[in-house]
Amino acid sequence: MKRGFPLAIQKLADRVTARLGFSCAFALVALISTAPLYAEEPPTLLIMGDSLSAAYGIEQDQGWVTLLAERLEDDAQVVNASISGETTSGGAQRFADIIGQQQPDIVLLELGGNDGLRGLPPAQMRANLATMIEQSQQADAEVLLLGIDIPPNYGQAYRDAFTGVYHSLAEEYDLSLVPFLLEDIALNKQLMQSDGIHPTAEAQPIILDNVWPALEPMLEETYQASSQ
Template sequence: MVAVLCFAAVNAVHARANTLLVVGDSLSAAHGIERDAGWVNLLRQRLGSQHRVINASISGDTTSSGAARLPELLERHAPDIVLLELGGNDGLRGLSPQQMKLNLRDMIEKSQTADARVLLLGIEIPPNYGASYTDAFRGVFRQLSEEYDIPLVPFILDGIALQDAMMQDDGIHPTAEAQPIILDNVWPKLKALLSDDADKP
C-alpha cells in the first residue's frame, strides 16, 4: 500500500513538472481554422505524451479578462510553465497600455507565486493606431520581460502578419498554413525553459 502511494506521489510530481498552460486569445484558440491545426495543438504533438499542454485560450480575451480567470486555471492545472499570449485585443480596442501592463504584471506574479515559470508572447498592432500608442504598446512586453527577467517572444506573428497568403480574410488571424511558423517563433524560448526544467533535481 505504501509503495502504491509513493508511486502515485512521484507520478503527481512528474505530471506537474510537464504541464504547460497556454492563456491566450484567438491567436492561440485557432480562430477560423480547425482547432487541431492550431499552433498549440502542434506544440502538443511536438512535445509528445510526456508533456501535458492545456489550451485555456479564448477568442476575444483581453488582459483584464485573462487576469480574472487565471487564478482558477492555476489552481486547477498546477502548471510548471505558463505561456501568456494576451494583449492583441487590448490594442485593437485602443485600451490603455498602462492598464494592459498592470494586468499582465498581475498574471506574471500570480503564475510565479504558483511556482510556474512564465513565457511572454508579444504581439504588434497596426501602425494606423499612431506611433505614440504603438510604441507604448510594444514597450509593455519588453519592460515586463526585463522587470521580471522572463523570456519574451517579441512578435508571435513574425514572418506572418505582412504575408497576405498567411492571413485570413479579416487580416487579423493567421491561416492554418501559418500555424507551424507561429510554433517555430515560440519554440526556441520555450525549449530553453523546458531544458532548464529538465536540469532541476
C-alpha cells in the same frame, strides 16, 4: 513531480524473503535498485491567450497549440485556456482559478492583442499582465511572454507604448520573451485570413517555430529540476 517507491520495494522483498529465502530476495532488490527511484510526471504547460492561440477561423487541430502538444507528445501536458476575443482584463479575472486548478510548471502568456485593437490604455494592459505574471511566479511557474503588435493606423506613439509593455515586463520580472508572435506572418497576405488579423492554418507551424526557441530551454530546465 516526483513520486518515490522505495517502500514498495522493501515490502516486495519481505514477501520474497518469506517464501524463497534471503538469497533470492537480495537478488531481486539488487535488480530493482538499478531502475530509477522515481517515476516522473510530465510538466504542465498552460497557454493563456486569445484568438491567436484558440485557433480562430481554422480547425482546432490545426492551431499552433495543438501542434505544440503533438511535438511534445508524452513529454508534457498542454492545457489551452485561450478564448477568442479575450483581453488582459478578462484573462486576469479568471487566471487565479485556472492556475490553481492546473498548477502549471510553465505559463505561456499570450494576451494584449485585443487591448490594442480596442485602443485600451497600455498602462492598464501592463497592470493586468503583471498581475498574471506575479500569480504565476507565486505558484512557482515559469512565464514565457508572447508579444504581439498592432496595425500602423493606430499611430506610432500608441504602437511604441503598446509593444513596450512586453519588453518592460520581461525586463522587470526577468522573463523569456517572444517579441512578436506573428513574425514572418503578419505582413504576408497568403498567411493571413481575410480579416488581416488572424493567421491561416498554413501559418500555424511558423507560429510554433517562433515560440519554440524560447520555450525549449525552459522545458529543459524544468525536466532537469524534476529529476533532481
